[in-house]
Amino acid sequence: MSERISRRKLFGMGAAGVAVAGAGAIAVRGAGGEPAPARAASTSDPVPFYGEHQAGIVTPAQDRLHFVSFDVTTDKKAELAELLQEWTAAAARMTQGQEAGAFGAVGGEPEAPPDDTGEALGLPASGLTLTVGFGGSLFDDRFGLASRRPAALADLPHLPGDALLPEISGGDLCVQACAHDPQVAVHAIRNLARIGFGRVSVRWSQLGFGRTSSTSRAQATPRNLMGFKDGTANLKLEDVALLREQLWVGPDDGSGWMTGGSYLVTRKIRMLVETWDRAPLAEQEQIFGRDKGEGAPLGGKAEFDVIDFDAKGPDGEALIKDDAHVRLAHPSHNGGARLLRRGYNYVDGSDGLGRLDAGLFFIAYQRDPHRQFVAVQRSLAGKDSLNEYIKHVSSGLFACPPGVRDAGDYWGRALFS
Amino acid sequence: MSERISRRKLFGMGAAGVAVAGAGAIAVRGAGGEPAPARAASTSDPVPFYGEHQAGIVTPAQDRLHFVSFDVTTDKKAELAELLQEWTAAAARMTQGQEAGAFGAVGGEPEAPPDDTGEALGLPASGLTLTVGFGGSLFDDRFGLASRRPAALADLPHLPGDALLPEISGGDLCVQACAHDPQVAVHAIRNLARIGFGRVSVRWSQLGFGRTSSTSRAQATPRNLMGFKDGTANLKLEDVALLREQLWVGPDDGSGWMTGGSYLVTRKIRMLVETWDRAPLAEQEQIFGRDKGEGAPLGGKAEFDVIDFDAKGPDGEALIKDDAHVRLAHPSHNGGARLLRRGYNYVDGSDGLGRLDAGLFFIAYQRDPHRQFVAVQRSLAGKDSLNEYIKHVSSGLFACPPGVRDAGDYWGRALFS
Numbered sequence: 001m002s003e004r005i006s007r008r009k010l011f012g013m014g015a016a017g018v019a020v021a022g023a024g025a026i027a028v029r030g031a032g033g034e035p036a037p038a039r040a041a042s043t044s045d046p047v048p049f050y051g052e053h054q055a056g057i058v059t060p061a062q063d064r065l066h067f068v069s070f071d072v073t074t075d076k077k078a079e080l081a082e083l084l085q086e087w088t089a090a091a092a093r094m095t096q097g098q099e100a101g102a103f104g105a106v107g108g109e110p111e112a113p114p115d116d117t118g119e120a121l122g123l124p125a126s127g128l129t130l131t132v133g134f135g136g137s138l139f140d141d142r143f144g145l146a147s148r149r150p151a152a153l154a155d156l157p158h159l160p161g162d163a164l165l166p167e168i169s170g171g172d173l174c175v176q177a178c179a180h181d182p183q184v185a186v187h188a189i190r191n192l193a194r195i196g197f198g199r200v201s202v203r204w205s206q207l208g209f210g211r212t213s214s215t216s217r218a219q220a221t222p223r224n225l226m227g228f229k230d231g232t233a234n235l236k237l238e239d240v241a242l243l244r245e246q247l248w249v250g251p252d253d254g255s256g257w258m259t260g261g262s263y264l265v266t267r268k269i270r271m272l273v274e275t276w277d278r279a280p281l282a283e284q285e286q287i288f289g290r291d292k293g294e295g296a297p298l299g300g301k302a303e304f305d306v307i308d309f310d311a312k313g314p315d316g317e318a319l320i321k322d323d324a325h326v327r328l329a330h331p332s333h334n335g336g337a338r339l340l341r342r343g344y345n346y347v348d349g350s351d352g353l354g355r356l357d358a359g360l361f362f363i364a365y366q367r368d369p370h371r372q373f374v375a376v377q378r379s380l381a382g383k384d385s386l387n388e389y390i391k392h393v394s395s396g397l398f399a400c401p402p403g404v405r406d407a408g409d410y411w412g413r414a415l416f417s
Numbered sequence: 418m419s420e421r422i423s424r425r426k427l428f429g430m431g432a433a434g435v436a437v438a439g440a441g442a443i444a445v446r447g448a449g450g451e452p453a454p455a456r457a458a459s460t461s462d463p464v465p466f467y468g469e470h471q472a473g474i475v476t477p478a479q480d481r482l483h484f485v486s487f488d489v490t491t492d493k494k495a496e497l498a499e500l501l502q503e504w505t506a507a508a509a510r511m512t513q514g515q516e517a518g519a520f521g522a523v524g525g526e527p528e529a530p531p532d533d534t535g536e537a538l539g540l541p542a543s544g545l546t547l548t549v550g551f552g553g554s555l556f557d558d559r560f561g562l563a564s565r566r567p568a569a570l571a572d573l574p575h576l577p578g579d580a581l582l583p584e585i586s587g588g589d590l591c592v593q594a595c596a597h598d599p600q601v602a603v604h605a606i607r608n609l610a611r612i613g614f615g616r617v618s619v620r621w622s623q624l625g626f627g628r629t630s631s632t633s634r635a636q637a638t639p640r641n642l643m644g645f646k647d648g649t650a651n652l653k654l655e656d657v658a659l660l661r662e663q664l665w666v667g668p669d670d671g672s673g674w675m676t677g678g679s680y681l682v683t684r685k686i687r688m689l690v691e692t693w694d695r696a697p698l699a700e701q702e703q704i705f706g707r708d709k710g711e712g713a714p715l716g717g718k719a720e721f722d723v724i725d726f727d728a729k730g731p732d733g734e735a736l737i738k739d740d741a742h743v744r745l746a747h748p749s750h751n752g753g754a755r756l757l758r759r760g761y762n763y764v765d766g767s768d769g770l771g772r773l774d775a776g777l778f779f780i781a782y783q784r785d786p787h788r789q790f791v792a793v794q795r796s797l798a799g800k801d802s803l804n805e806y807i808k809h810v811s812s813g814l815f816a817c818p819p820g821v822r823d824a825g826d827y828w829g830r831a832l833f834s
Contacts, residue, residue: 105644106710110699118644183627186764194694201771210600227535277611282527293523347603354618
């Protein structure tokens, strides 16, 4: 486990101290050659930044999210590559609890703006991970990258029930910041946006709280804003063979620069919580196909019981209806497709119609979004009885490159070099 | 300290168990007749609900906020009083880590909607406080309350630089939910809104994180999104004599029903963080009148050093400029006015112009907003060099009645009976 260096401890340390902290932060590898999954020992500790895969995918889901999508405003490929190098250096520092730049908010020249905006001074690393993705629009004719666009990054099709708002969808680049302290996540996104001034512009951004999935068996399953446990059947970091099959892009998948990466789908799913809250308990449980208290599949007793889709009640009717969410989303219904979800609940104030503007910011990683997310969502969007209560208002698809190996590497190097 | 009862432990407990939990939750009083300030022992423990004052004012500021303003949609005074009784009962339960209603999300009739929306099942009380206030508009001709409107609740005057949006300002009623877990704060507001269905409608709501003030000497001073420590000179719960003078409404203050209450001013202050981040460190420090690292007043060494407004630099110029924030906001500049602040940082996504929509949701409690907040804000709005970087976009003024004494009492009883 890397040494914990808080921003407060770094006050007054020179470049030598910073270099030591950087060396300490290299990911520890497991004995069998398989990299140990990046994970923090406590909610204040740092998560290793360097590794085969980007942190923030199988990392045990932290409690808070700040997600941002950027439009690239320069049309020079070299400037874009330079930005990714600067971002990588800043991310390597911030994820270890250091300030964004070497001269911080307090150590700089009085006549220059500080390198760091300062609001995380004194806060620990807080499990911060920063995960970068490239949108399909980055592969248009601006940067000469069209031939490098992976087939898996083809635009998502229109799906039944989509009510997408273009101004909060898509984007050339994305950064997912997850941390146990929202101030730390916000600080990281803000400083990356600041470093990008003149080269990128914030397209949309989303805060989230209350992670709605577990990505490790060590985590309890959390609840979404419908009050149900969410993500019981999620892919988890312990499923190493399944992750190779379902999550990580392999060397034979067509785009070499994505080997070790993963595809990210984001969907902002507004929930009409006021309407949901007027539905009877039995109806809510039938819609999900699980009981609300334990999260057990109907007909079962405990959350992780194997789902019996053939179970019938005393009336001879199926306990899990044909349009129950748990049936439609199940791998057996979708050609075996699984997702690694790590979404967050959100409340964006109110909607001007007397209701809370609330729902789920859905985040899912996978090896091929067209075979995985699209299959599941087609199945759900056509029949899911949840549809009466939800609306997809934003969508994003991003290719998240492999991890940064060391201080000489940077996000997307294989694409840009 | 009251016994900790989590929602999970309550599963399957009958009414008797709930009654015991209620009794255990009554505020412990100090030996000298002065009520012990409501405070939680850990971030998961409950804060006592009953007491002379409402919790959530001097309670050590929790980390997360969900604030909501409601319009009352009934015109029947009896229905409004009934709502306040129902809200009080639900708040007494939820602040102790219980579900909103006796039949929870899992113990109810299958054919009825659950009494509780369920997303906080299994989460501890998390220091939740719920604090209610009445807006000036509640005292119009709908409910026959016009003659009970306190002079201190007169509308705030227009202040220089105000750019207020009416749709996110004002309101008949407000509820401030503070907790260490945002899911718990959001759950509480949502369930109060749900109980109010048909009688109130959400007017606006605001989430916040990273409290920007301490309300106890036991808390470190946090930082705002300008990267500076904020609220160093805040009133704190240990200042018992000052609180009587500056915070709590006294029996001779004119409106008997407000004795033991306090007036709440909210201001949503958008910060142009991208512009701020381009200002040199020395300029940022001159604008605040404090150094960024320690938070010491310029000319001093440590955060809590007494401010020397006459200190001069080697060039003979005042170290703390005439328009420095710390000078203009100081009690000596404003007829001795002090505030108990407990604001939160916010990020509401982006603004469509490539910038984060971020800033401070300012919350201040006081005995008389016209002698206190208005005096300070007039002083700041006229000269403060911060004004170039901030914009007040929302404003609220609410009369927060005294605390609920016991299970037979309710929020605002002295006003409605």
